[in-house]
Amino acid sequence: MLNIVLFGPPGAGKGTQSQKLIARYNLVHLSTGDLLRAQIAQGTELGLKAKKLMDEGLLVPDEVVIGMIDSSLQANKTAGGFIFDGFPRTVPQAQSLDELLAKYDNGISCMVALEVAEEELVTRLLERGKTSGRPDDQDESKIRKRVTVYNTETAQVAGYYAAQNKFHALNGIGPIDSIFEQICELVDKHKPAVATAPAAATSEVKA
Template sequence: MRIVLVGPPGAGKGTQAVRLAEKLRVPHISTGDLFRANISQQTELGKLAKSYIDAGNLVPDEVTIAMVKDRIEQPDAVGGFLLDGFPRNVQQAEALDQLLETKGIKLDAVLVLEVPEDEVVKRIAGRRICRNDSSHVFHVTYSPPKKEGVCDICGGELYQREDDSEETVRTRLEVYHTQTEPIIAYYKAQGLVVTISSLGPVDKITQRALKALKRDDA
């Protein structure tokens, strides 16, 4: 299957993308991972992207699209893929359609994860990260540490990242509504959109997604 995953920040896209890709036996293609891989491997696209990032500018759509094109042409993506973080706007969605058309293939579905805005703010603003190890993540409501402000695993100080503040989260949501949400209408016109709730236990959301994709036997 060839799937695009869409949802606001805090909807659990990263978690569900990994789980769904494994269940559907397709590679999970995250634009964040693509940027990091190209930059660390110093590919021509990576060098180009880094030049924009270092200058404090957004990486142009054409560079992002070129990275995606290169990735979906890899052997493991021939039978399908799950795109996470791309397309981010209608222009990128149109470019993806054109790219797939040149290969004689199409998307099978655009899976939209829905979550109320207040829940997004609660999820992200409540996160606390360990200063010693950023993989140690807690939440003031859903997975609080035994001792406030202290990592259960290593005893490190827990802190809230700047981009996890409520004000920043609401700004990110506004960007999502303005730039990314319009792609849902774009894909609805093609009959590709399936929407599920991203509330509840992680396993239940995965099962919901597989059922929506008509792959609940996966």
């Protein structure tokens, strides 16, 4: 199974590349934000627990998020793998994710981080803000704060995966298809080997 952690600051094009990777490798997109909203909407035990914490103004603990990811893994057993979006953001989260995947004799294949200079990100997001309707895409100070938070979080997790020889940074500026092919080159190096049946034994018959 191919499991990719795709990171990139706001405006780096991570969403676009995620969709292309999902299509090529038959992956399931796991966004913790989407999982959280779905569990709450479905009224699951984890969703109700998360909603109670959020209503009290508290952060949802890692074990609840890991539980939601576990539910998704079990619900998508035939997937070619998963692409993790926005998770893990801390070393403890990365360790918990490794422990969870190990239960299924699996693990993270690689982490790819799209790198884009801050000024370029600000330009892109302010431009996106003209049509996205998102207030955090229209306020330069908020944009810079989001980028700073991302850089701080990624530095920790990047080191964790680098120690496992799974971290790769790519320039996120350039043609979309060119960046995608670079990502695929990295991903292909980490794809699990496909088991092949042993060749049938042959015997030579002499006249």
